Amino acid sequence: MKRAAQPAETAQVGRSVPRLESWLKVTGRAEYVHNLRLPGMLYGKIFRSTVSHGRIKRLDVSAAQAVAGVYRVVTSKEVRELVPEPYYGPAFHDQPILALDKVRHVGEPVAVVLASDPHVAEEAAALIVAEYEPLAAVYDEVEAMTSNAIVHDELKPAGTFPDLKHLKGKANTNIALDFHLRRGDAAGALKGAHRVFEHRFRTQQVMHTPLEPLVSVAECTDRTLTIHTASQSPSFVRIEIARLLGWPENRIRVRVPFLGGGFGAKLYIKLEALVSVLSLLTKKPVKISLSMEEQFFTITKHATTFRIRSGVDRDGKILARECEVWWNGGAYADIGPRVTQKSGFTAPGPYDIEHVAVDSYALYTNLPPAGALRGFGIPQLVWAYESHTDMMARELGADPVEFRRRNLLREGRPQATGTVMRDAAIEKVLDRTADLLDWKKPFDRGTGSVRRGRGIAIGFKACVSPTTSLAAVSINADGSCIVYCSTVDMGQGSDTAMAQIAAEVLKVATESIRVVHSDTDVTPYDMATLGSRSLFHMGNAVRLAAEDAVKKLDQLRSETQLPADASVKDVFRKRYGMQAGNVLGTASFVPGYTAPDANGLTDNATPFWMVGASGVEVEVDTETGRVRVTRLINVADAGTPINPRIVETQLSGASIMQLGFTLSEKMEFDAEGQLRNASLAEYKIPGFLDLPGEIVNEAVVAEQRSGPFGAKGVGETSTFGVSPAIANAIQDAVGVRLTSLPLSAEAIYMAMQKK
């Protein structure tokens, strides 16, 4: 080890411990599924639909089957022999393992070629011929509300979420879920308002772009199935594969090593059902590694339309707000219905508004499926409400920061659902952002063709609830410690954070702790690594499990009648007569939750709130519309950071990702639902040369009292404010307002010409 071990008496929490896995990663020794090769393994190459909606009339795989080196070609017919109802999904059982009868988006998997040489499989897949009878298709989320083109003949809620059960069997609709919230009388209050503002905003479909594309390997024996997969949710994969196969969970093992990025792309179930079926059909290990291009057809972020209407009184106090949000879920629901509800209830923003109405709709369309992407729908909402709020302030001649301050949701006040805000440093985060941006100081507005502006935006998120985490902590006979948890380290630093939490309780050095990676045969259940929930939920479970281990060790010590300062080694030696045995502390953590009532109201919507604001300075080239972000400030309430350096890199990383979604990234579809830019050459994520000249990240002094050592999640927080802050700054610089993402140079230039 190249790291110097820290003395155990140093506080472990609050220390910027270097990532425990850094050395493995920079020396190329970290385990990834992409590098896994098993003896006799077959590679699968997917043949995909070329139409966005159609009935499969003919599927001819004979030419592919005839290619030398092809082991087998598999279609839905063979899948069905093994799994009679081959539909999966976390919210709806709507997604077939391979297309059955119909295809519902371009790029949908239709057949798989298996070969021991992946190049042979690829060549052969290109020889498969499919004929489709075209069906009417729908692509726009608002049109999907009333379109005659229906994506699914009937809705099939999974039953996992009790509040979706009533949708079972519903036909002739593309609305997978509609969520409604009513508090006070928004319509009445808008009638009596001094001024009413209404705007409509749009966000585009984008992709997660993990640099390790999705990859899964399955291997089987007669009675067991092992899945090695780049997944954020191993426990869910086991449950879902067990359900599909009709097997008990203990015959399925899901192993997850490191991930090369996740961002929500690797959640729930993706390639796992397919490789499992292929392995069971062939009795051989089967691997499928997607190309970067194929990722665009697998999972994406919801495009949205958001209509927002607010009424203010003469003093600039927001009296009422109506929000209508349409989420473009693509052809399969994935977790979209959860996004619609769990994010939908924060649509009015972090403001104290007496009368609110929210209508949030999850829509099926004939585009690639959409799921969760770093923020779980919140960036789409903040984009709209913080653009809208800024436009109102400017129309009213008010300072945008002061206007927000006047309306801010403060500690102890009820949010739209009625849940009272606790440990949410909204005001502090806004103030600190304004300070770091020197909001009150004079600002150089540029000259000639370079105009400068600045903008600010603030958003918040309720952590998804209710969810469960279990953890175990072992103290070995030599005193060394192991943490068992199913949280997946996909680059966010969870191994290090969990080790710090355990080390703090066990009073040992973080660097001496070993964290065992997700393996459902070994590590206990966890809902998933998503939505910034792990540090809070799993962090609490690890803390409790470590405390349980300490308690059991103390018990052992007292049983052996050794003095309180006796070493761990001595305790075990005395108890077992040699260096043997261990104690295993266990714990589960499930925060309280109250389901919303018929009006969407609840007194306990979430275990904690995340608060994030961004402030930006931009330069706009008035001759081309090109925007350069010269300064980006990200401020967050992350509670009390366990590892300040990791908090900082999470804040900067999330904001840079959102910068791409703001300025350059967009999946471009033509009128037939064909994706025109499914490659990194034509879908542009930010590179180093696109980064702002200066990025400042700060976590305000705060405490999440229910969190482990005062901490809470931070992985998504700085995605919230970036997009609207930049749009607000562009208006400040050149006087034009864009309401649709991305904020392309052309859109800005054309808007300036119309001014």
Place this chain on the structure above:
Amino acid sequence: MQPFELVEPGTLREALALLDADDARPAGGATALMLMMKAGVLRPARLVRLAKLGLDGIELGASGELRIGATATLRALEKSPLVRAGWPAITRALHTLSNVRVRNVATLGGHLAHADPHTDLPPLLSALGAVATVAGRGGERRLPVESLYAGYLETTLKRGELITRVDVPALGKRRAAYLKCTTRSADDWPAVGVAVVLDGERQTIFVSAATDRPTRLASADAVDALEIEGDLHGSAAYKKQLIRVYVKRAIHEARSAAG
């Protein structure tokens, strides 16, 4: 990608013979070629690697011209003190041409023969009056770089012909500049590339990226007449605006440039 034969001839004669076959393609750095093969756009049976032909020299000719061997890498050009001293606009253009990993292996000959209008050196070398030497089994011919292009990914080279050398005339009192504009990320293919060479009052202007090949512009005011198509980089109207702005800026940069 299907299997292919890779050959590395040691002489130009051998290379030309090996290329005189169906499904044979020359490979310089193969940076673009491999992408096209992976995408299935090209399916050659034989790749003829040109690295061992000894055509990678960068030197001054008798009339002060720059003689660049076709297999000189873009990185070697970028780092060449000769180029920097005599043709600094080429050095500057190379700094932002793709990325350093590509420049390390991509060759000048491949860069020109690929005929992708989004690449940087074809418009600049055209504006500088560079001349390519082309070898075929029937012998050599010389043609201006400007005349190399027939259209999008299409050259005027005949089957079995190879670019072996490019001569760039001495800059003398002329001033040159190349500017490009990307509309998505900084490392995107450009929406517009503009090369300008000023010789006293005389302006030579080439536009690329927005056009299907490097295209000579009679004057800075001739933008409206250009045939431009909209694509993912921008609409036709917007690209014309970018050309107007970048022609103006390139002229300004050439005027203020040291060379």
